[in-house]
Amino acid sequence: MKPAPFAYLRAATTEEALEALAAHGTEARILAGGQSLVAMLNMRLARPSLLIDIMRVPALGRVEVEGDDLCIGAAVRQAALERRPDLAREVPLLARALPWVGHYQTRARGTVCGSAAHADPSAEIPLCLVALGARVGLRRRSGRRTVGAEAFFAGTMQTECAPDEMIDRLIVPRRRPDTGYAFAEIGRRHGDFAIVACAAVAGPHGLRLAVGGVADRPVARDFPPLDGSALDDALNAFAWALGGRDDMHATARYRRGLVRRMGRQVLEEAMACRN
CATH class of the missing domain: 3.30.465.10 (Uridine Diphospho-n-acetylenolpyruvylglucosamine Reductase; domain 3)
Structure with missing residues (x-):
């Protein structure tokens, strides 16, 4: 399938792009890398009347x-x-x-x-x-x-x-002193969107875990310093609170299990690499 017809503007400045957005509103879309938008255009999931290309604006690069x-x-x-x-x-x-x-x-x-x-x-x-x-x-x-x-x-x-x-x-x-960071994800193949992804930040006063692929947006939760069964209980409560559903890629039960296991993995890794 091919995109619906649209006009194209290659903006030379940020101000030119903003002027076009102000004039066209919901009928305009910003085009940068295009790796998501072009696919949506081809499937006609997006039908803007104007594409505003910002990749030649030096200030934005x-x-x-x-x-x-x-x-x-x-x-x-x-x-x-x-x-x-x-x-x-x-x-x-x-x-x-x-x-x-x-x-x-x-x-x-x-x-x-x-x-x-x-x-x-x-x-x-x-x-x-x-x-x-x-x-x-x-x-x-x-x-x-x-x-x-x-x-x-x-x-x-x-x-x-x-x-x-x-x-x-x-x-x-930027990186804070005495803070560790870790990331992990599970997908069907490398390069696919994650079934579950976890990002952890371990600071001197507590832990932060963010989870993607389960809820309708990435969700973060902050924890005090925890280990052992207390950490397991906190991760279990977080996994249920995310409200995952079954879909063609994985069941909600599988996703909850990944949140528990991967969540512990990245939090422990982040705590271990604090410096």
């Missing part, structure tokens, strides 16, 4: 350190971030998760912000953003705002981005 944060522009490709020499030191959780995002060919085209905009509940990048307490920078013609990642993801492929807004950048906390 930067990764910059701002204080305690790493700021990732809307046109930064996943492979470019993965190749960043200091990423494992700056944001180790993203460094661990990016090799699990699709295949190298898709990461070479797909953007980091595009994965956040698509908001698939099984995707690795949204999961890491929630685990790290990242923020999503949104811009419209009249101004800008930031939204915490947990609040930004509103459901399956649903976000808090308004029709006249675009993701400008992701603001990701």
Whole structure:
């Protein structure tokens, strides 16, 4: 199947893209890497009258350190971030998760912000953003705002981005002292979306576990320092609270089991690598 007809605008500046969004609203879509959007266009699940290509906007292709944060522009490709020499030191959780995002060919085209905009509940990048307490920078013609990642993801492929807004950048906390990070996922094949994915952050005062692939969005829960049966009980309660359902990929029971086992695995790994 081929896409429905649409107009195409290659924006030269962020302001040009925002002007077009303001003029066309729900009839316009931002095109960056296109790894999700083009497939939706071909299946006619998305029928915009205008595509606004932002990949030639220089200001959106930067990764910059701002204080305690790493700021990732809307046109930064996943492979470019993965190749960043200091990423494992700056944001180790993203460094661990990016090799699990699709295949190298898709990461070479797909953007980091595009994965956040698509908001698939099984995707690795949204999961890491929630685990790290990242923020999503949104811009419209009249101004800008930031939204915490947990609040930004509103459901399956649903976000808090308004029709006249675009993701400008992701603001990701850099590695904190005495904090460990870990990531794991189970899928049918490497490169598939995860059946269950877990991201853990272990700090000096507690633990944080985020789970993707079970609920309609990535969900995080904070725990005090726990071990043994207390940790098992906390993970069991979290697994049930996620409300997983049976589908063609796995049963809810199987997913709950993965949350328990993988959750313990990544939390223990994160605690072990604190420094």
